[in-house]
Amino acid sequence: MDDQHDSVRAVYWEDDALHLLDQRRLPAQEHWLQPADCQAVAAAIRDMVVRGAPAIGIAAAYGAVIAARARYRAAPAAWRDPLRADLETLRQARPTAVNLAWALERVAARLEDLRGDPEPALLALARDIHRQDVAANRRMGELGAALIEAGSGVLTHCNTGSLATGGYGTALGVIRSAWRAAKLSAVFADETRPWLQGARLTAWELVRDAIPVKLVVDAAAAHLMQSAQVQWLIVGADRIAANGDVANKIGTCTAAVVARHYGVKVMVVAPASSVDLRTPCGADIPIEQRPPAEVLQLAGAPVAAAGADAWNPAFDITPASLIDAIVTERGVVLRPDREKMTALMS
Amino acid sequence: MDDQHDSVRAVYWEDDALHLLDQRRLPAQEHWLQPADCQAVAAAIRDMVVRGAPAIGIAAAYGAVIAARARYRAAPAAWRDPLRADLETLRQARPTAVNLAWALERVAARLEDLRGDPEPALLALARDIHRQDVAANRRMGELGAALIEAGSGVLTHCNTGSLATGGYGTALGVIRSAWRAAKLSAVFADETRPWLQGARLTAWELVRDAIPVKLVVDAAAAHLMQSAQVQWLIVGADRIAANGDVANKIGTCTAAVVARHYGVKVMVVAPASSVDLRTPCGADIPIEQRPPAEVLQLAGAPVAAAGADAWNPAFDITPASLIDAIVTERGVVLRPDREKMTALMS
Numbered sequence: 074m075d076d077q078h079d080s081v082r083a084v085y086w087e088d089d090a091l092h093l094l095d096q097r098r099l100p101a102q103e104h105w106l107q108p109a110d111c112q113a114v115a116a117a118i119r120d121m122v123v124r125g126a127p128a129i130g131i132a133a134a135y136g137a138v139i140a141a142r143a144r145y146r147a148a149p150a151a152w153r154d155p156l157r158a159d160l161e162t163l164r165q166a167r168p169t170a171v172n173l174a175w176a177l178e179r180v181a182a183r184l185e186d187l188r189g190d191p192e193p194a195l196l197a198l199a200r201d202i203h204r205q206d207v208a209a210n211r212r213m214g215e216l217g218a219a220l221i222e223a224g225s226g227v228l229t230h231c232n233t234g235s236l237a238t239g240g241y242g243t244a245l246g247v248i249r250s251a252w253r254a255a256k257l258s259a260v261f262a263d264e265t266r267p268w269l270q271g272a273r274l275t276a277w278e279l280v281r282d283a284i285p286v287k288l289v290v291d292a293a294a295a296h297l298m299q300s301a302q303v304q305w306l307i308v309g310a311d312r313i314a315a316n317g318d319v320a321n322k323i324g325t326c327t328a329a330v331v332a333r334h335y336g337v338k339v340m341v342v343a344p345a346s347s348v349d350l351r352t353p354c355g356a357d358i359p360i361e362q363r364p365p366a367e368v369l370q371l372a373g374a375p376v377a378a379a380g381a382d383a384w385n386p387a388f389d390i391t392p393a394s395l396i397d398a399i400v401t402e403r404g405v406v407l408r409p410d411r412e413k414m415t416a417l418m419s
Numbered sequence: 420m421d422d423q424h425d426s427v428r429a430v431y432w433e434d435d436a437l438h439l440l441d442q443r444r445l446p447a448q449e450h451w452l453q454p455a456d457c458q459a460v461a462a463a464i465r466d467m468v469v470r471g472a473p474a475i476g477i478a479a480a481y482g483a484v485i486a487a488r489a490r491y492r493a494a495p496a497a498w499r500d501p502l503r504a505d506l507e508t509l510r511q512a513r514p515t516a517v518n519l520a521w522a523l524e525r526v527a528a529r530l531e532d533l534r535g536d537p538e539p540a541l542l543a544l545a546r547d548i549h550r551q552d553v554a555a556n557r558r559m560g561e562l563g564a565a566l567i568e569a570g571s572g573v574l575t576h577c578n579t580g581s582l583a584t585g586g587y588g589t590a591l592g593v594i595r596s597a598w599r600a601a602k603l604s605a606v607f608a609d610e611t612r613p614w615l616q617g618a619r620l621t622a623w624e625l626v627r628d629a630i631p632v633k634l635v636v637d638a639a640a641a642h643l644m645q646s647a648q649v650q651w652l653i654v655g656a657d658r659i660a661a662n663g664d665v666a667n668k669i670g671t672c673t674a675a676v677v678a679r680h681y682g683v684k685v686m687v688v689a690p691a692s693s694v695d696l697r698t699p700c701g702a703d704i705p706i707e708q709r710p711p712a713e714v715l716q717l718a719g720a721p722v723a724a725a726g727a728d729a730w731n732p733a734f735d736i737t738p739a740s741l742i743d744a745i746v747t748e749r750g751v752v753l754r755p756d757r758e759k760m761t762a763l764m765s
Contacts, residue, residue: 276727292670296735324638381622
């Protein structure tokens with residue numbers, strides 16, 4: 074917590090327990106949960122208590138600690154196979170973000186040579202994943218902010234801040250760093266339907282951290298860019314394919330298409346753990362379909378007439394051809410393609 | 420009311436009174452208002468009891484009848500100047516839709532040679548405007564549907580149906596006609612933030628009229644079009660400039676940019692009364708800014724943190740270059756420009 078522009082943390086481990094800020098209740102309430110077992114951690118991921126690809130990965134790593142404790146207590150000589158089943162439960166909580174699988178693979182690899190109580194080693198690993206994420210975000214913040222000319226306006230989509238990561242944020246981390254460097258004329262945030270992560274989370278985070286923000290409806294992108302109020306669209310990623318295609322919150326590709334049309338540049342900010350070289354291109358990324366009720370209802374009350382249906386994909390794929398820069402802690406890839414992404418990750 | 424696909428009317432005159440379906444309460448309640456005076460009609464327009472450019476024009480024409488009755492009763496020999504002031508009150512209720520000004524100019528012109536009680540003549544004129552609107556919509560329905568190939572999916576934005584017009588609808592009228600002609604594989608409707616006219620109104624109207632509809636969040640446009648589920652984007656217009664630029668609900672231009680990117684065709688459907696040859700191009704159309712609270716709150720409760728701001732333009736401008744067809748009751752203009760629009764209107 075170095076300054077007023079970085080005061081928020083939504084996932085942490087303390088007193089032998091995982092603490093999760095229930096993001097579904099923001100901004101009205103700051104309610105914290107302590108999931109008691111692996112199933113509760115998986116439910117928290119599935120039900121979006123915790124969301125954002127890096128934050129999900131970190132929560133799952135801590136979830137593995139909770140699972141290991143229970144399995145070791147239940148069967149000190151035979152905890153390994155049940156724990157592997159728990160990791161699978163966690164992995165299946167959400168399909169699109171690759172950080173979840175990435176974190177659990179690190180956990181699974183660490184298990185192999187463990188003898189005795191696995192908890193201390195897994196806790197050390199989870200803390201490591203968490204610490205590395207924050208460090209990576211700060212590095213991305215610097216790298217991304219360096220791409221932005223002073224006096225620029227920026228638009229972001231969804232929430233990619235401290236709430237979506239171990240802390241500081243990816244796209245929102247770049248905005249934090251650029252704001253601190255006095256480079257930004259204005260920060261616009263898409264409200265990001267249907268979950269309104271922009272309105273509920275990004276605005277909350279930025280207001281808390283003393284960075285002025287103007288919300289816009291997602292569909293205002295063209296009017297906003299037409300009027301030359303923004304020079305960069307800055308977004309996160311749930312998964313980046315080997316060719317640089319990006320899966321991210323529904324609406325990202327729409328905003329990127331509009332940005333390209335108006336000459337606004339597109340920056341994707343994500344840790345290297347979001348890059349999945351085993352996924353050749355965007356078409357190979359599974360897109361989670363969420364319940365129609367998320368569109369048909371508002372705050373639990375029906376907004377559409379009974380009998381109406383909804384199509385509710387949670388993510389879309391932005392092709393590499395629409396992206397000007399992918400920023401990771403390993404460096405910046407301009408105009409990404411397969412070759413450059415492979416070089417970045419090697 | 421010729422069939423099951425055209426059962427809705429939201430504005431009508433009966434028993435010497437204007438009846439307005441309060442669209443703010445749909446779909447939960449079907450609540451009707453009878454504005455008692457000209458100020459109440461202006462408030463109903465400003466507060467979006469009635470919305471949609473053609474419906475606003477019709478409501479204002481009936482509002483002039485109510486105003487004329489009051490002014491004539493108050494001063495049978497001197498109603499003309501006060502009534503002109505009332506027309507100005509009505510005209511200022513909303514700035515972007517040109518149909519409002521167009522209808523009131525017809526009223527003002529009719530006033531010039533009236534002697535005695537103006538009410539019967541103005542009522543006849545209002546009924547005429549209303550009837551002509553429905554007839555124009557049916558004609559546009561035919562013309563627009565003829566452009567659509569069988570088996571097409573369509574996406575529409577906002578509400579342009581019976582609720583937005585005298586009846587049948589503009590863009591939604593084309594969808595009604597195309598549905599009746601069994602040409603449509605699917606009808607998608609943008610929910611249309613911030614007022615959710617798509618979710619609240621279009622879905623209600625289509626469910627009532629037995630046309631299946633799938634709602635999507637506005638920002639899903641790219642994912643929807645990428646997946647080839649729609650071949651036409653069909654929208655209305657609040658004003659069409661002399662060069663074919665179109666002012667319509669915020670998000671229309673965003674959807675049109677995305678449509679062009681994916682080879683989806685764009686159809687704008689509006690009566691000739693929406694064409695304003697005195698407005699040279701889109702940049703000359705005033706864009707109504709609405710209160711930030713419409714974005715910062717949901718159903719009256721804050722959704723964003725206190726301290727967050729919002730930028731809330733109600734309309735955007737889609738340039739003629741992104742439009743494949745403008746459909747009016749006078750005919751179809753393909754790839755609109757100044758010359759073709761002038762020819763259409765001459």
